[in-house]
Amino acid sequence: MVTEVWRPSGRRRSAPCAPRRRSALARQQRRFAFIVMVPVLGGTFVFGLYPVGYVVWMSLHRYSLFSGSSHPFVGLQNYRMAVTSDYGSFWRAALQTLYYPLIRLPIEVVVAMAFAVALRRIRRGRQLYLAMIFLPAATSLTAMSIVFGVVFNSSTGIVNRLLDVLGVPSQLFLGSATQALPTVESVDIWHGLGFATVILFAGLLSIDQRYYEAAAVDGANAWQQFRTITLPLLRPVLSVVLILDSVYLLQLFTPILVMTEGGPFNSTLNLPYLIYESLTGGLLSYAAACSVMLFLLILVFVAVWNRLGRADT
């Protein structure tokens, strides 16, 4: 393998040239690295790492937007405000942040897996099916949230008019405190399924066909093959899908802003939307405290999926 020629740890073959020339080369390389790294590392620090410290700092102070004003240290007061008072319905939002992945992930594992398995059996026109399944992922989620909002509109939406034709009573969908969250989630499932399918499909292709041939010789049926070969071998890929999607869903924002703005009666509110709402409302320190707690929640999810992906392998 070519990768063995050179290892990233910095040990490399010496270039066949005179020592003085080599040190000139090394100096030239260091200068080049410096010129490139100043903007790259600068950007990483200023917009990637420094804000993490800043958000923790903000959450422990009473931050004010007015320049020149002081930002007194208040300890855990912002966190206490979130956890104890009714303001901003923190617990409601935190709980509902979890609903989004809990609704979607099981659907995704089953449906995307079924798509992926079916795709592998298709020989002719596979690229076309793949493109059709993947198309939704390439659409703009903002635009499709608007479309789904119109489609599910309780008075003019086409879904209700179709239900009417079938004799089913009209549903409130986005106007109902119980139906709004699944309706908001529907656009996202539609949008995200293709991505999961493609990743799982790529994972399926990497499984050695000989396992299946051997199983078939032993008389295993399709379901047994799936359970004993596909599922265990696909486990690492599946855990990547679950991690990526959980991290994404715990931050779900676009369809909520477009379709419900957190309502009705906070029934679609999650932490990202709560952060947005309190931020635009000027409550920066409160929003910062919520951000830190959201971060911890995401870390817990990643740790759990990671552990599950590794278990008994």
Added chain:
Amino acid sequence: MAPVVWAIMASFMPAPEFTHFPPYIIAHALTVSNYVTLFKTIPMLQYILNSAIVVVAISACVAVTSLFGGYVFAVVDWPGREIAFWCVLASLFIPFQVLVVPLFAMMKEFGWLNSYQALVVPFTVSPFGILLVRNYLRNVPLEYIEAARVDGAGEWRIVATIALPLVRPALSALTIFTFLGQWDNLLWPAIVITSGDRYTLPLGITDLAHDFITSPNLTIAAAIAALVPTVAVFAIFQRKFIEGAALSGLK
């Protein structure tokens, strides 16, 4: 696919057909009046222009910083490389949602609210892009580059003539994803942009959807207008796009 097909058709339906009963699945009369009204009602061209400026600027910056950053991490020897690399790696794992509040405060302190800088500058360095290019270059035999160095080629020349052609597939996949992701970015503009003439397209059409909830024909037309570029990009780069997505699971 059905929702996209329906929405495209619906965007050409005259307004009364939207509420007709029994509902039309297939449009009876086609008209462009929705689009005409749309462009008259809100400054769509301004929104499209703003989005285009922001997305093109970000995609270009990300491609350049990823190319050079990935190259320097992969094949240039310099003190502190390991530590710097861990910093970039760490920033990859920080969810953007967590950064929104402090970044907003920083934009405010810089006096950048309602500006193009606020929309572009925070996204110019992509840790994912740097990692992608670095991993690509790590699998390339180093002899090529050493030979070029011995022949007296400077690092800039090596990047342009050796590294760039090698990582072109990775860079184009990265650019497609950056383009689509930023074209659809709603959260960040919604926070730093408050004045209408700096609205990006997602922000503009979301506002429209909220203000004109009773005119679904208009909002659908706006959604389709925002959808066309992304679907076009997908149609052109379909194969590359799917390969890129597949890769993200195998890493």
